[in-house]
Amino acid sequence: MSFAATHNLDGRTLTVDELWAISAPGEKVAVTPEGWARIKASYKAPIDAATDGRDIYGLTVNYGALKDQKVAGASVEAEPNRSASIKFNERQMRIQAAGLEPYFDDRISKMAMVIRLNQMAAGYTGMSEAAANAFQEYINNDVCPLIPSRGSEGANDLSMATHIGLALMGEWDVSYQGKRVPAAQVRKQLKLQPYHPFGMDGISILSNSNVAEAQSIAAVKKAEHYLALSPVVIASSLEALNGNVSP
Template sequence: MAAGFTGMSETAAKAYMEYINNDVNPLIPSRGSEGANDLSMATHIGLALMGEWDVNYKGKRVPAAQVRKELKLADYHPFGMDGISILSNSNVAEAQSVASVKKAEHYLVKLSPVMIATSLEALNGNVSPYLWHTVETKGWPQGHEAAEAVLANLKGSYLWQKDNKRYLQDPLSFRSAGYILAAAQEELRQAKDLLNSAINHTTDNPIVNTEAKNDLWYSKAEVLDEMRAGKPNVFVNSCANFDNTQLALQLESLTKALIQVMHTSAWRTTQLVDNHRTGLPTYLVANQNKGDGFANLAQSMSGLYAEAMGLTNSVLGYGVPTSIGIEETFSNVNLTADRLSKAVDVGYDIYSYEILHNAQAMDMRKEGGKKMGEGTGAFLQSYRKAVPFVDKDRVFTPDVNNGVQFLKSFGAN
C-alpha cells in the first residue's frame, strides 16, 4: 500500500492502519503457501479487517468482530481492487523472510565471531589463518570482516604469546572457520539486499502505475491502449510481482552456508575432548571429578547436526498446478524462510554444546595461568552466570538448555 502500486482504496489503507495503531494483529496460518503468492495466508488479513476472522489483541486470541466493536471501528467492506490487492501478493512470505534473516544475522554477525575466538583459546589454537596478510592472499568477500571480528575478541589473549607446544596447523574446523563464516556473511548480505528491495516494491497482481514510461519502442503499440487507464502514462497491468524466486534461492543458499558454519562448530567440539589435541585432560574431566566428564555428550549433538543437514534439501519449485492450471510455478519462499529459521535454532543448539566444551577448556587454561582475550573473557564470564564449571558429573540437559537461552540473548542489550 505504501509503495502506491496496489490500486487499493484509501478506506482499505485506513482500516489496516487502525489495526496497526491499536496493536491488533490478524492471525495468519504459518504454513500452506506456494510462494508464488500467499492467497491462503493474506486472505486472513482481509477477513480480520471485515470482522470475519480472529486476531491477537492484548495477548489473547479473540474474534475480530469483538475487537472492532470494542474499539468502535467503522465496518470495512472491500471495494474495487481491495480484495485482490489484499490476497494476491507474497507479503506474508516476505515478513517470514525478514524474521528468519534477522535471526540468522544475530547468529552469524553477533555470535559466531566470539564463538570461534573462544574455540581457539580452548584449543590453544593458532591465530595465523586470521591475520590480515593471510586473508588478503585469498581475497574472498567478507574475508577480512569475518577474520578481524574474530581477532577483535582475542585482544590481550595468551594466544598472542609464543608457545612451543602449540601446533603449527590446527584442524580445518578451526583453520577454515573464518573463511566459512565469511561465506555465510556474504550470503546474509545478499539476502538483506534482496529483502530491502522486496519490501520497498509491490508484490501485487495486478499493479497500477501512474508514472509509466511512455517513450519506449513499444509504447505506441495498440495493445497497450487496452492497458491504459485514462492517461498515456497510467496503466493497470497483469503481472506476477508475487514471484519471489530470487529470494527463495538466496534463502536456501544462506541456509546452506549457515549450516556449514554449524558443521565446523560441531567438529571443533569433538576435537576438544582429545587430550593429544588440546594438552588438557581427556573429555575435559576436571581434576576433582571422578566421572567421565564430556565422554558421551556429543552423541546428542550429532543427532541435532543430522537434523540441520536435512534442512539443506531444496524445496524450490515443488508444487501442484492450481486455478485450472493457470498457477503452475512455485518458489515456496515461505517454506525456505521457515527452514532457515529452524536451521538457526539448531545452530544455537550446536553452539550450546560447543561453548560448554570451550568454557570448560578455557577455565582449565586459566587455572594454568593463561589469560583470555577481552571479548572472550567477558563472554566466558557472562556464560558462567548461566552454566557453572563442571567440577563433577551431572545431568547436562539443563546446561545445554540454559546455554541456548544465553546464546540467543547475547548482545541483545
C-alpha cells in the first residue's frame, strides 16, 4: 500500500525521481517560504522595469512581429493597464491552444504543472502569486488539463502548454476523478477563486518546454521499468525452454 505525501518545492532541489513520484494520484506539493520569496521577487522585477519606462516583451508590448505594438502602459498594475494586460493574456491563451488527440495521460499533465511551479519557485519566470496558487490548486486536487499530444511543431511546444493556461482560466476541459469534464465545472465544485492571467503570466505559461520535459521523464521511467523487468522476462523465457537455463 502506498501513502500520499506532500513534497516541498523550492526551485532548487527537485529530482527526476521525486517529480515522477509527485505525478502519481494523491501526491501534493507545497512551495517553501524561500520559494514564495523568489516568486514575489521574480514577479516584481519586470513590473518595476516597466514602471521605469522600459518596453517589456509580453508585458507592455506584444509578441514576435507585433512587438512594436503597445499592450499596457508603464504602470501595469493600475487601471486601465491591468485590465488591458489580462485581456491580452487571456487572448493569447485562446489563440495558441490548438492541437490534436490523443491527449497525454494525467501523469504527464500533472508533471508539466509541477515543473512550471518549481520553476516559479526558482525565481526566473516573472509569474504572479495568483498563477503559482492556481497551479498548486490543480496539482493538489489532481485536476489535469487535457493536453493534445499532436499539433506542435517544435520542442518549445507552445500550443501544448497553453492548454494548461486555458484550463486554469476555466475555458477548457480537464481530467478529474477519471472523467473528462469542463474546467469551469471542476473549479466551481472545488470552490476555486477565478484565475485571470496577468502581467508575465501569459507568456510564461505558453512559452516554455514543461510538457516536453514531462514527456522525456515519462520515457526515461518507462525505459527504467523495461530494464528492471528484462532479466525476469529473459529468465522466464529460458525456463520455458523445457527447463534449459544453462545459457
